[in-house]
Amino acid sequence: MGQKGSKIKITEQDKAVLQLKQSKDSIHKYTRRTSDLISHEKQELKILIQNNPKNYKENKKIRFLLKRVHYQEHLLDQASDQLINLENMLSNIEFKLVEKQFFEGLKNGNSILTKLNKEFANVDEVLDDMQEQMAYQDEINETLAQHVSGVNDYEDEIDKELDAMENELMGKQKQEQEALPNMPSVGRLPELENTKPKVGDFTPVKSPANKEQQGQEPALLA
Template sequence: MGNTSSSPVVTAQDKAILQLKLQKDKLTQYEKRTNNLLKSETLQIKKLLRENNKTGAKVILKKKKYQQSLLESVSNQILNLENMIQNIEFKLIEKEFLKGLTQGNSVLKKLNNELNVKDVNELIDEVNDNIEYQNEINDLLSTSIVGKDYEDEIDEELQALENEVIVKTMPDAVKTEIKENITEVKEETQKKTGVERKQKQEALLA
């Protein structure tokens, strides 16, 4: 299958930035060559002075001064180009930001038109009422059913464990008889607790 992705669109702004960068590169290369030339001319001037050729040294020095003035102008042009490129790129970013902001504002406005404040408030109130009602039911169940029965079960289990400890210290014949009695009591207690819990739940839900 072929590549279906589209090529990036080159805009007029992209072309302008490219031209500015190319011009800046040319000036930077010129600046580098001129600096190297100035260093070479400085060495020539010193050599001529050592040879007592002040006239020749003066000619090269004048040429050097002129090139330095050109170099200063080139440096300013490079700086101006850099500022211009940065300004254009920033404006493009700013443009995209404003475009995104406009689109986001349009979507937000559309969503606000679809949402009715009154309907939202009614929905929130209904949800809060349901949560409050459920919390009330949970509180009733935890206090009236779980609370007392849970404490009763703890007391009964504690008593059973205590009885088992006591039984271990008794003769085997007595142990057997007591264990049978404890088992019967446990079964009756569990049945009674289950019936009472069921009755309380039915009473609450009635």
């Protein structure tokens, strides 16, 4: 009789390693996508500032978009820190001692990924229909106010950052203008004198005759 194959026992630590790998793959995917999204939104910010040079700090869409960028960056940092903590737990020899904390941390990491996913699902809707996204804006404001250290008034920091972006744009425009080649200045062209010939002054110029035709009368047609 053939020997039955022994059934491989999957431990809780094995499950944890698999779930951690899946979370890491998701983090890497969303990190790349979020980085591209942030770059796109920063470019849009510059365009909005250029189109609103006088009241860009009062423009609600501009202020919201900049806060949204910071919120996305915060989510990325938070998710990356969470993964580091999970990896440290996995490397612990006494995994049973940290098993509960591990799965709680994994749950928190997945919650962050869910928030990141919403950033892509609602990007156009959020920007175009801001009145219906008050809860989302409140979440952004609350998150930034709690996690930005050393700042008394976050709105003041938004003003400073918008001013810095506007100054950067103005500096680039000035450099581009200075880089243009200087065209030589053209002075006033001299006025032409009235040299209209008088009647009788015109002398027709005779074309020189060919040597063969000199001294010969033109041949008559037959």
